[in-house]
Amino acid sequence: MGVFIARRVIISFFTLLAATFVVYVLMANAGDPLEELYGISDQAQQDAAIEGRIALLNLDQPLLQRYLGWLTGAAGCLVGACDLGQTIAQQDVTELLGQAMASTLRLVTAATILAVILGVTVGIVSALRQYTGFDYAVTFLAFLFFSLPIFWVAVLLKEFGAIRLNDWLADPGIPVAVIVGLTLLAAVVWQAALGGNRRRRLITAGVAAAATAATLIYLDAVEWFARPALGPVLVVVISLAWAVGITFLVSGLRNRRVLYASLATVAAALVGSMVLAPVLENPTWLIILLCTLGIVLAGLVAGYLLGGLDRPQAMRAAVLSGLLAGMTVFTDYVLAAFSSYSDRVAGRVIATIGSGTPNFSGTFWEVFLDQTTALVLPTLALILISFATYVRYTRASMLEVLNMDYVRTARAKGLTERTVTVRHAFRNALIPVTTYMAIDFGAVIGGAVITETVFGWSGMGALFRNGLNNVDPNPVMGFFLVTAVLVVIFNLLADILYAYLDPRIRLS
Template identity: 45%
Template sequence: MLQFILRRIGISALVLLMGSALMFFATINAGDPLQDLRESRATNRDQLIAARIDNMNLDLPWWQRYLSWLAGAGKCLALQCDLGTSRDGANINALLLSSAGASLRLVSLSVALAIVIGILLGVLSAIRQYSGFDYAITFLAFLFFSLPVFWAAVLLKEFGAYRFNNWIADPALATTAMAVIAVVFAVVVAAVLGGGLRREAITFAVTAVVVFGAVLVFDRVDWWRQPALGLPIIIVGALAALAFFLVLTVGLSERRILYSGLGTVATGIVAYFVTAPVVRDPSGWWVVLALGLVALVVGAAIGWFFGGFQKKIAMFVCGGTALAFAFLVFMDQLLRNWGGFLQQVPRPIKTIGDAAIPYQKLDGNFYIIMYNWGVQLVLPTIVLTLISIAGYSRYTRSSMLETINQDYIRTARSKGLSDRVVYSKHALRNALIPITTIVAFDFANLLGGAVVTETVFGWKGLGDMFKTGLDFVDPGPVMAYYVVAGTAAVFMNMLADIAYAFLDPRIRR
């Protein structure tokens, strides 16, 4: 395996080297970097031209400029990068750090959401092939997959920012809007739960009534500006998470693990009151992460001591339930501070990135500062997530269908194993092997390819840096972009190869 990895690194380094030469040559021949100054009527035009020639080394042949850049980029191996200066004399290293940080904030969240939601939808579509749910997911996947990014971004700015900001100033829902929301939720829940026509009709009716009633209550108590979950909803959510993990592993009939999970929920209720002073205003992210880690450890410990002969499964179920409980507590506090944030920022959803304008200084606790940091991520994250979900769901469905038709799956069923065990323990793991390649390259492509999204939302990330470098015929920012995007592609491809070996031990040989 080590020899294979080293060989791949060598080949990838050669590909990066050849690609960098081609990128540099194409960029410097894309136009005249001095054209704007030659057309200028400024009295110091000659001095400005001389300064730009010096900054960009335009007095040297192209191959010397490339070798000079390559020597500086080669120092990155020793973590001492020297990517030169831009045409205005700005340090490329500092520009790259700022742009990469903005893009990572944007891409990491969208990729994580797309992976989880896309794979889940793909698995459910494959299990319920040719059902109403499958047809709906297929239609939406093709719709989002073919959606022009710029058009989706503009629509989100119109409805998710401008109109939402106008509505949240005095939120109120008409009865028709409540009915539409209830029907949409009822259709989704009935499709997900499935069953016969009678069961789907009952599920639809019950869900529609419950959702309509909940939305009506929310509207009457002005929940839209003063939201909260409350302990009862947190408990219900934790029990739903417990049921999900049980269905995913051993089913609801395994009493010891079920009781262990219920004990975890009871422990979470006690911890809700004990940790309330800290959770109301944590001093930083490290406190939130530490509390989450404590919840995971306590849940796993409960599973270990009370899980019986299936300790590992019990630790997984109880640990996952504890994390779900902790997440719901965090979301409860986050929602409770929404009203305080609205008082300082009446129009909360931003349409341009935080690098385009400075942060608005707000007075408030940890959650209000988090809102101020995160609202600018909402719209571009939704765009990138929807497009990625479409691809993940279709590839996962195809891979899952191919896997569940294999002989070893039929053998597992003939042994009397339940569908839950067949799908989760036998089919899903092998179906994820081709998905790892898509995940790896999707992250690299989004990191270096969100040019349109960053342009529409004014997000000063890698895409904007690349576009600016091309517009100004400045190879410095373009090559810095190439270093990050190319390295990300190579590194993620390497992770995909390692993931293959983990998912299928036969590949290690």
């Protein structure tokens, strides 16, 4: 493994070196950085400005010498002394890039994680329901999302996902027509997803329709959208449901030891949240991190003590169940702060421009809501295309694996369909998806350039765009350097992950 990583790092280094040289040459020939100075009427001022620009960008040096100078400064990043030059406005690129990275990576990371989780999940269900109505609907939507121009999607999201939604939240009533429409949609989706014979489909559709209609009527009656909250009862119910669901996926509900470990961890997380309630009213990220580590530790201990011979499964299930229970508690606190946050932003809770409200201050939960709601629309815009691709990749890979001999052998041995799908098929189906994840991360950063423009984010996309428009090479090279390094790192992580997903792969 060490030899493999070292070899890949060396290859990646020379790949980055060649790529940066090509981009630097292209940027050097993209235009004249002195062009805007030729319009200065005063000749003396013009000459002084041109001389200053030439000295700033080292334009009096040969191209190769300029590149080597930039490369020397970039190499300083390895020892914490980055020098990526200055913009034509004499601003330090390293400082600008550091500020922009925080904004862009927050957006790109959220979009990538959600796209992977949703896309892989829907892709697996689509493969298991091959040639059903659900499969056809997912396939249609995947191709539709993939073909949508991201700038057009972003504009529609601003109109309907922010402006009109904020207007509706001012008086959030649910019309009867909307309740009927969502009820019918839920009935169609659930019966298609669960499948079965006609009788089972009708029962599923009826239960889904009744549950959806009752939920919407209840939420409208209590004005939940004006004052959203989960409440202690719902938090407990959802947390216990997580424990049961994770146990079912990891080992099956017949394995009581795993179930008891998951339930014990969830109980510990809920009790801990009640004990720490005064602290959680206005915590810090350090407290949230310590709580998360506490849940992980509780899950490991519960799985080890209660798991018996199935300790590895029990520990995994317990940790996952505890973390999801913690996320449920976290969500409850966020929703509880919604009303106060809405009052502070005059009811415009979904931001249309920027990565947050300027000069906003408040409790931890209000600040989190401010930053999260600013992420909603640009994240959705970035998710759609990636989601469609993950669905198609996962479906195709899962169908291929399900037809393998070892899967048929597992079924012939009498293993349950859940065990065959989760333990045998799912891991191998993830290998091509993992390859795409490494490539998609760089593509999402490229898409963020357009998304940031539409939503007014001051991130790496704005830095890159301004550098191109102003024929300013240093910001463009800074953007490219960060993007290229991230793509190389993710490709390396994908290669290492192969060995975990399929032990037959030997990286050495």
